Amino acid sequence: xxxxxxxxxxxxxxxxxxxxxxxxxxxxxxxxxxxxxxxxxxxxxxxxxxxxxxxxxxxxxxxxxxxxxxxxxxxxxxxxxxxxxxxxxxxxxxxxxxxxxxxxxxxxxxxxxxxxxxxxxxxxxxxxxxxxxxxxxxxxxxxxxxxxxxxxxxxxxxxxxx
Amino acid sequence: xxxxxxxxxxxxxxxxxxxxxxxxxxxxxxxxxxxxxxxxxxxxxxxxxxxxxxxxxxxxxxxxxxxxxxxxxxxxxxxxxxxxxxxxxxxxxxxxxxxxxxxxxxxxxxxxxxxxxxxxxxxxxxxxxxxxxxxxxxxxxxxxxxxxxxxxxxxxxxxxxxxxxxxxxxxxxxxxxxxxxxxxxxxxxxxxxxxxxxxxxxxxxxxxxxxxxxxxxxxxxxxxxxxxxxxxxxxxxxxxxxxxxxxxxxxxxxxxxxxxxxxxxxxxxxxxxxxxxxxxxxxxxxxxxxxxxxxxxxxxxxxxxxxxxxxxxxxxxxxxxxxxxxxxxxxxxxxxxxxxxxxxxxxxxxxxxxxxxxxxxxxxxxxxxxxxxxxxxxxxxxxxxxxxxxxxxxxxxxxxxxxxxxxxxxxxxxxxxxxxxxxxxxxxxxxxxxxxxxxxxxxxxxxxxxxxxxxxxxxxxx
Numbered sequence: 001x002x003x004x005x006x007x008x009x010x011x012x013x014x015x016x017x018x019x020x021x022x023x024x025x026x027x028x029x030x031x032x033x034x035x036x037x038x039x040x041x042x043x044x045x046x047x048x049x050x051x052x053x054x055x056x057x058x059x060x061x062x063x064x065x066x067x068x069x070x071x072x073x074x075x076x077x078x079x080x081x082x083x084x085x086x087x088x089x090x091x092x093x094x095x096x097x098x099x100x101x102x103x104x105x106x107x108x109x110x111x112x113x114x115x116x117x118x119x120x121x122x123x124x125x126x127x128x129x130x131x132x133x134x135x136x137x138x139x140x141x142x143x144x145x146x147x148x149x150x151x152x153x154x155x156x157x158x159x160x161x162x
Numbered sequence: 163x164x165x166x167x168x169x170x171x172x173x174x175x176x177x178x179x180x181x182x183x184x185x186x187x188x189x190x191x192x193x194x195x196x197x198x199x200x201x202x203x204x205x206x207x208x209x210x211x212x213x214x215x216x217x218x219x220x221x222x223x224x225x226x227x228x229x230x231x232x233x234x235x236x237x238x239x240x241x242x243x244x245x246x247x248x249x250x251x252x253x254x255x256x257x258x259x260x261x262x263x264x265x266x267x268x269x270x271x272x273x274x275x276x277x278x279x280x281x282x283x284x285x286x287x288x289x290x291x292x293x294x295x296x297x298x299x300x301x302x303x304x305x306x307x308x309x310x311x312x313x314x315x316x317x318x319x320x321x322x323x324x325x326x327x328x329x330x331x332x333x334x335x336x337x338x339x340x341x342x343x344x345x346x347x348x349x350x351x352x353x354x355x356x357x358x359x360x361x362x363x364x365x366x367x368x369x370x371x372x373x374x375x376x377x378x379x380x381x382x383x384x385x386x387x388x389x390x391x392x393x394x395x396x397x398x399x400x401x402x403x404x405x406x407x408x409x410x411x412x413x414x415x416x417x418x419x420x421x422x423x424x425x426x427x428x429x430x431x432x433x434x435x436x437x438x439x440x441x442x443x444x445x446x447x448x449x450x451x452x453x454x455x456x457x458x459x460x461x462x463x464x465x466x467x468x469x470x471x472x473x474x475x476x477x478x479x480x481x482x483x484x485x486x487x488x489x490x491x492x493x494x495x496x497x498x499x500x501x502x503x504x505x506x507x508x509x510x511x512x513x514x515x516x517x518x519x520x521x522x523x524x525x526x527x528x529x530x531x532x533x534x535x536x537x538x539x540x541x542x543x544x545x546x547x548x549x550x551x552x553x554x555x556x557x558x559x560x561x562x563x564x565x566x567x568x569x570x571x572x573x574x575x576x577x578x579x580x581x582x583x584x585x586x587x588x589x590x591x592x593x594x595x596x597x598x599x600x601x602x603x604x605x606x607x608x609x610x611x612x613x614x615x616x617x618x619x620x621x622x623x624x
Contacts, residue, residue: 005178009178010182011182011183015187019190081379082379120502128429
């Protein structure tokens with residue numbers, strides 16, 4: 001019985017040791033999750049490009065290039081639309097607006113040159129979505145509401161609409 | 163000592179360690195995970211409530227400001243009241259965007275806030291231009307005040323429900339399929355949806371001199387002239403366009419989609435003979451068969467091997483071959499390993515800024531990577547540009563005396579309400595900075611000031 005008690009104490013000490021390292025995975029996760037901005041400081045619209053490229057990477061990975069530009073253009077179209085927030089960050093971080101923000105993939109994606117180029121083209125005015133303010137993937141869209149939108153075009157796996 | 167002996171002799175000890183580990187780690191894991199999640203949820207809840215309370219304050223302030231705007235007799239003072247209302251509405255719009263309700267139930271409310279602010283701003287501009295507010299302007303202010311007061315009351319009620327029933331706003335944000343809402347929180351969500359619906363039904367369209375006015379939002383493209391083209395004709399137009407750059411190559415065209423939207427168009431993919439993949443995507447308008455946009459799909463510039471000047475020439479060559487008229491380069495900007503070049507139409511030596519086309523050129527291969535004419539096709543039309551009443555010298559005199567004038571030319575500039583004004587574009591320097599000042603060629607009024615930022619990669623105007 002005495003041994004059992006000693007065992008308990010040793011066990012608790014071990015638990016204490018584990019507890020002290022508990023926030024380690026959080027710290028590691030954070031280091032992985034917080035992305036760094038590459039590119040030159042002072043480059044115009046750098047923050048907007050960073051955000052849009054990230055959303056394109058998260059939402060349109062594997063899509064044809066014009067489909068990636070179209071996804072970026074939807075973000076720009078929302079910024080210019082009175083029914084949505086008036087800034088790029090307002091649109092991207094609007095609660096419940098984009099799946100990658102909800103599931104966190106926005107902070108984990110691997111942004112490539114193409115995603116950045118798509119973001120810049122959309123900011124410069126290219127719009128293969130022809131003014132769309134919504135896009136969705138018919139195969140995975142869960143909301144029935146989304147199908148009440150008027151469809152404008154389809155590119156790759158995505159449907160674009162207003 | 164055998165391992166087995168060790169286990170038998172220390173059985174109780176090991177049992178104790180094991181038990182402590184299982185229970186201890188279990189408790190630790192649960193509390194840690196919970197407390198972390200709990201702290202995060204509280205932080206989120208705080209930001210939601212912050213947005214909600216700010217929104218209440220915004221609507222209350224707007225109510226008061228719109229009231230004052232009707233009472234005041236001083237135009238100068240009214241400018242301050244109206245710009246404050248604009249600012250208040252923009253903050254309200256921002257706070258709406260931070261509410262945990264998703265955009266579906268908030269779209270009309272958002273639009274209302276945006277238009278309200280935009281409308282107030284346009285009135286302040288009017289007063290600043292020494293114009294008087296019309297009777298219908300006053301009527302609209304009155305209607306908007308009634309509407310803002312209703313919104314304020316509705317929001318108050320919803321806040322009341324949330325407070326009485328202890329509803330955390332964060333619980334409204336969970337996707338519905340994941341967690342069924344309780345009847346009380348459902349009432350809050352529905353309350354917002356009802357408000358949105360009421361605004362959709364009750365508030366009439368707003369037409370005024372601002373970028374969010376309904377007549378601007380619902381504009382039809384003016385430059386889409388000519389007959390409807392068939393799919394086959396559109397494909398031929400696409401091939402012809404790409405052959406301007408690569409005359410020798412053979413292309414196979416495929417129409418992937420019929421698009422509607424602001425410019426109804428055929429989406430066309432071009433595949434070069436002998437290539438495995440499509441290398442160019444284009445949009446060809448159904449009316450008139452105009453090229454709306456073009457994107458190269460394969461080019462991925464890795465380094466800069468071509469000078470910006472060479473790239474600008476390539477872009478200019480393409481624009482000259484378009485047959486849309488005479489264009490003048492109005493700016494360029496190199497980002498990454500490509501450069502985007504902007505051109506505006508030139509008519510009778512007047513720069514027509516609204517009629518713009520853009521070209522991107524790779525600084526790696528020197529090839530054209532993109533073309534866009536959406537702006538041109540939206541605004542281009544046959545215009546009757548009036549003769550300027552002011553002379554060039556008179557325009558020079560209108561400009562701030564500290565500005566060292568470098569040059570003056572005539573330009574047609576777009577205003578946010580879709581109006582176009584003929585102006586003298588006066589280019590001048592103040593210290594190291596370059597500015598464009600636009601003097602209305604009829605009235606002599608200053609319409610706009612732009613700061614030009616020059617870098618080695620190009621220019622941009624603010």
